Amino acid sequence: AQSVAQPEDQVNVAEGNPLTVKCTYSVSGNPYLFWYVQYPNRGLQFLLKYITGDNLVKGSYGFEAEFNKSQTSFHLKKPSALVSDSALYFCAVRPPGDYKLSFGAGTTVTVRA
């Protein structure tokens, strides 16, 4: 069975500093990996995905994520955080040949001005 871990419940950074949200996964085979963001009173919005190919994936709002197969990680990064990036972030994994997503517990990001 697949699983996703987001080891940090909360991440706090100052505006303009780099932002990293960590994600590790456990799945057989080569996974499909996703990042979503949730703003208050809204549903999840897709940020980016890794399917195959280049390990560095670029997505919406200046976010990127690096797939590391040896460390089974898929960390989300942004070089310079904005106050508007404050939200709840979810990592999700889908094994090849399956169609169901497994979500991590989420990481609350707070960017202070």
Add this chain to the structure above:
Amino acid sequence: DADVTQTPRNRITKTGKRIMLECSQTKGHDRMYWYRQDPGLGLRLIYYSFDVKDINKGEISDGYSVSRQAQAKFSLSLESAIPNQTALYFCATSDSTGKKGSNQPQHFGDGTRLSIL
């Protein structure tokens, strides 16, 4: 995502009542999903449907049922609500057709906040 509409947005009800949450989409996607979100647990899949005639249980289907009335509509029912079903419920859709196939992300509605007293 305004293309996935959930009604109602908020609902407070009593233990033992039957409740229906509705989801409709204008994205033309074939696949639809129901999740519940609880603090610290992320999202957990309740049911999913790959087309009108296809219904599948997710990891936490007990106490819930669904109906796929049309490609665009997927409703979730709680036959006899209990307090531990208090949660935020999300409907999502995805598209398995086309060149990119099943690698497409899911698109979420804005959720229904359900409180059971």
